[in-house]
Amino acid sequence: MTKISVKVCLGTTCFVMGGSNLQELNNIIPRKYGDKVEVTGSNCLGLCSINWEYSKAPYVKIDDDVITEATVEKVLDAIEKKLGNN
Amino acid sequence: MNNAGQAIHLKKEILVRIIRAFFSDDFEEQTRLIPYDMRPKGMEVPYRCCVYKERAIIKDRTIAGLGFQIEDDDETVSLAKYAKRALERTKIDEKNLTVLQAACKGCATNRIFITDLCQGCIARPCISNCKFGAISIVNGKSVIDDSKCKKCQMCVAACPYKAIVKISVPCEDSCPVGAIKKDETGFASIDYSKCINCGKCTAACPFGAVHEKSQIIDILKAIKSKKKVIAMVAPSIAGQFPGNIYQLKTAIEKAGFDEVYEVAQGADITAANEAKEFTERMQGVKEKNSEWLGWVNEGGYGENSENKETEKDDILHFMTTSCCAGYNQLIKKHLPEIKPYVSETKTPMYYTAEIVKKEFPDAVTVFVSPCVAKRAESYDNPNVDYVMNYEELGALFVARKIEILDCEEGKYKVESSKQARNFGFSGGVAESVKSALKDENSVKPFVINGLNKESIRQLKKFAKEGICEGDCNLIEVMCCEGGCIGGNATMNNPKTAKKLIEQFSNNSRDIEKIE
Ligand code: FES
Secondary structure, eight states: OOOEEEEEEOSHHHHHTTGGGGGGHHHHHHHHHGGGEEEEEESOOSHHHHSGGGTOOSOEEETTEEESSOOHHHHHHHHHHHHHHO | OOHHHHHHHHHHHHHHHHHHHHTSSOHHHHHHTHHHHHSOTTOOOSSSSSHHHHHHHHHHHHHHHTTOOGGGOOSOSOHHHHHHHHHHOOSOOSOOEEEOGGGGGGSOOSEEEEOTTOOOOSSOHHHHHOTTOOEEEETTEEEEOTTTOOOOOHHHHHOTTOOEEEEOOHHHHHOTTSOEEEOTTSOEEEOTTTOOOOOHHHHHOTTOOEEEOOOHHHHHHHHHTTOOEEEEEOGGGGGTSSSOHHHHHHHHHHTTOSEEEETHHHHHHHHHHHHHHHHHHHHHHHHHHHHHHHHHHTTSSOSSSOOGGGSOOOOOOOEEOOOOHHHHHHHHHHOGGGGGGBOOOOOHHHHHHHHHHHHOTTOEEEEEESSSHHHHHHHTOTTOOEEEEHHHHHHHHHHTTOOGGGSOOOOOSSOOOHHHHTTTSTTHHHHHHHHHSSOGGGOOEEEEESOOHHHHHHHHHHHHHTOOGGGOOEEEEESSTTSGGGOTTOOSOHHHHHHHHHHHHTTSOOOOOOO
16 A cells, blocks of 8 residues: 655645644644655645635645645545545 | 634635735726625625625625725725725724624524423423523423523523523624624624724634724835835744744745844843833832841830731732733723733833834834734834734735745844743743843742633732732733734644744743843
8 A cells, every 4th residue: 555645735825825724734644644644744836826716725735636725624534535445 | 614714714815815906907996806706707605695795795804904994884885996095095093803794694692592402391490590580481491581681691500401502602702801792783893992902803703704904005005105114023923924934034025025123122122121120119029028027026016016917018019011912902991900010111012113213214114913902002103104914914925926935034133032032922921021030030920821701800809909819920911812822813823833933932042131
């Protein structure tokens, strides 16, 4: 089983639009999933400028899937789904 | 995202759009279009009944973002007009908060309510415990007569089935001084004569109905006019953005400011002055104590000695800090009796602004703030022209596409001490006073971590009795829980924010001891 990668965007737009709260994932994920899931903070993922008009920041990338208007719950849900599928 | 999260997201998005409109070719037209851009024709409606209602509400929020009172809007004035008026305005208004009353619709009024869980029991403790005769039995179940109910909640406590609940109104519950009320019409309104500008209601309302009136247009206008505009960032900012405060300095300059000062610079002065004042004030207590000791040693109640204990004691046994703007408003409006105990030292913002205006008398000064209370303080301080909160600064970065993490580190003219940089969290101010003194043990701090009904009662009691609990002699008062990092316009949760501040301040020098 390959590791799931979670990239939390810490670019300015994502951070300001609510991403600051996602820093909690740094504590929650390792505690919950050990080394099955790797969580890292990332500079601007470049999504905010493409998709600005609908202002869906903050963004989180789980492998190649993009989560828009990300919240801690949304991210954890997506991880669960992934783990179930694997 | 929960409701509150959504509301904050919405408020910030509107700010970003206002700022982008300001920098566009046609500010008025672009502002007029904000509700349509955010809720275009055919879009699925996220929260309310229809797209028209959503747009109307976005319009109201935009009015607050342009710095006007939503309650005064008569719906005939277009956002383009408001944008124009914002540009023409030369003075800011004294009122800092405004309520979007249309958002109050979804929120029930504060009342006691008997749910279906009522079993219609024979004992009927609800009736016997109600002192106002407000409860009667209808069809075998208890019913409350709202006109008689005084909301004392005795019935809530008495019901063995927990069938009676208090329906709360979050804004009312959050206000420590009873300044916001939902009236008979169901709309919340603020009694400005009571309001201490703490901003707790803005954070508490799940519909995001309470808005700060933004001064962002006034600030941008100053920037555009090529005046020298100087930002003064509060100590709590260190835990609020990605990157460090040196990168933040560069980012703020990129956003159009000419210079950035750390308000921690002023906090060093506050700490030193407060430490001096503390020593002077406590000198009297010391003398009195040794006098008393001498009297005891000489035999105490001897035949000829007068009764020392009935002598009026006019010495103040404790001092409270004075740097929190919300607390200062509380003293002025609700707690004048504590005034003699309050330190006369000025706030970090005061000293910083004084330094800046001395150096650049013609500059426009902007205090970058975690809370709305500082707007009230700055209104009374001629050295501070405007206030911009953290959310507004964030919106400015987003609108101008400034990546803090990509910014070089800038240098502040003065490097502040570790203790000054810790002013923004609860306990930090008392600690700085202590650290500035040679005899650190002379300070016995008592920390009020957040003003609420309970802690206000406590302060009243200390003022009345002239003694602080546990014989403490320095009371630090922070209006927000956690300190400034819990301010209504902060972006990070207080725990993370505190960690980030400490990571940074631990590498700073120690505060100098006073002579
Ligand atoms: S800041 Fe997150 S995608 Fe740009």
